[in-house]
Amino acid sequence: MALKGNLSDFTTTQLLNLINLARKTGTLSVQGQDQNTEDVTADISFREGKLIYAELGAQGGSLTQILHRAGKLTEDQARLIHERLQGKTDKQLGHRLIQSKLVTQNDIIQSIRQHVLDVVYGLFTWADGSFKFDTGRLPEASRITIPIDLEMVIMEGSRRLKESEQLQEELPDLDASLRFVDRPDARLRNVNLTVDEWKIVSYVNPKNTIRQIAKANKLDDFQVRRTVYGMMQAGIVELILPKKPEVEEPKKTTRRGRRPEQTVAERKSVVNRLIDRIRSL
Amino acid sequence: MQAVKMVITGPFSAGKTAFIGSVSEIDVVSTERTISNAAERVKDKTTVAMDFGRITVDDDLVLYLFGTPGQRRFDFMWEILSEGMLGFVVLVDSTKPETFREAKRILETFQSYASTPYVVAANKQDHEDAWPPDDLRIILRLDPSVKVLPCVSLQKESVKNVLLELLYSILEQLDKEGSK
Structure with missing residues (x-):
């Protein structure tokens, strides 16, 4: 069954918590607006509750683009690699880049990890956007995936969100x-x-x-x-500050409900009779 | 004649009237009105005060099922309906995630009225877009001890199962009270 909804009803923290606790495998697609109010789709993939990959709209999630954004490749290097090694998978490309000593294996791992985290942390600031979780859908096999524990992501995302909220209060x-x-x-x-x-x-x-x-x-x-x-x-x-009209929140009072005084045995007898009756319906 | 009651609550359009109608031996006495608020015009009519269903157990005992009004502006009725209840069912439309937050609010409100047992019924499980009960549990931050049950309120057996599970929970609580 599909998990669909809107970020206005659930926070990103709640969704990631759900995916983590339910150990879900699949891809969460969120359609919303980025901070420049442009429509964008974020695809975030998970395997057994672990974050493994993320892509954000036209930003591009190819290894060359990720390494360029991380400052591991210059613009010229990225362009040349893109031209000469077109058709190679990210895994093949990664091997070639390591062999040619342009980057290290650690550069690749850390850059992809940072890219994935940047996409997900960005999602924490989205207040609105429709989402859908496609169970079983994973990124293309050519992509390099890195498993990241969601607990850490949720904690850091929440911390950043809190800082953002504090600033919003100020x-x-x-x-x-x-x-x-x-x-x-x-x-x-x-x-x-x-x-x-x-x-x-x-x-x-x-x-x-x-x-x-x-x-x-x-x-x-x-x-x-x-x-x-x-x-x-x-x-x-x-x-x-611009002047705004004040809106007053309605106040509500509550009272404790009353319960009829009965012994436990009497109440159990009533419940057992109800069970028998409903079974026979 | 002793009368006991259970309350069926949940957000607007969760299926409360249908739930009661599936098991009630009388036609559900609904105080329904044509909806005036365009934003809530998901269906033509809504329950403005309560639904009322009945299951006669024997000559001495009758169970009343009360459905709460779904729209928020009638929530002053909730506390009145909750007085003396045996337990309550929180019915959630599993296909409408935008109502889950409201379901949580309703659940917490009823918990504040009385510490009676309750179950959460994940309704409309026959729909393709329905959220599974396990996911609902996580998103509603429900304790593992709370039963989250699959439900199709138009199906009698499904409704019976929800009511029975609530009664089992009530029995368990009484056992605990009895052993103190």
Whole structure:
């Protein structure tokens, strides 16, 4: 039977926990939007409850692409390999690359592992997206798969999600804008800004929302929140919040239910009679 | 004449009325109304107060089955219905994962009313898209001691099985109480 649903109803943590506990084998396909709000599909494969492979949309999951993204191959090397070794499986390609001493076996294992984890950790931030688990469907045989314990992935993913949520609490509204503080204190004299911070500084203006600043700098929600929060803590910028109407949550009271006073033996007798009656229906 | 009751609860459109109708010796007394909320127009009518079914055991004992209203705005009825219940069944539409969170909320609410035994019935198991009971257990974070049973509420034998399993759980709890 198919497992289908939407990430708005289940968290990624719940799904991975289910796959882990049920020791499932197959591929989880999630269709959603990435942080740039572009439609994308993530395919994540498992064997007996262990994470073994992942691909994210057009990002590509071939070994050459993975090694290039991991910085183990230059763009030129990746292009040349792609041209000359087309048709080779990832396993064959891996052997050739090791033989030619371009990469080590450990480079390949670590790069694939990191690629798979990046895809899965990214999934933790998806709040919406339809998913389907195809039991028994595994990646193409040509792919190199690496078994990874899901417990570790769930714990780290949850930790990252928590950090993201804390930042979201500090900066809940990306439609707020920023301004430089009126009275910058002494801390500003020796401040060193990161590249991301400099990018944001150049856009600080009450007319620009944080969301617009993120878009202009191609930063995702998590990155922009983390950077802005750091700058707020350093006393460089402060928030200008948009006004919103307050919504009050309805309150509910509960009472404890009453139970009729009967002895255990009397109640057992009643239950046994009910069992007999229902069996005979 | 002693009357005992069981409550059949679960999210909107989980199949509660059908469940009771499969075993009740009387036509289910439903307080159904045409649905006004477009978002919940999965079916034409819904139970607004309760469903009511009956199984007569003998001259001295009768079992009433009460189905709770599925829509959230009628949940003030839940506590009233739960008073004095022998146990309860949480019926879940296994083909509608978007209702699982609501099922969990309902389950926790009923648990807060009384510490009576309960079972979870994974309904509509005859549908291709149904989630298996074992997966439902994990996703609803149910204790291994909680029974999650396959169910097709339109089939009498299936409903009987769910009710019997609930009664066995009630009996086990009474045994524990008796041995204290």
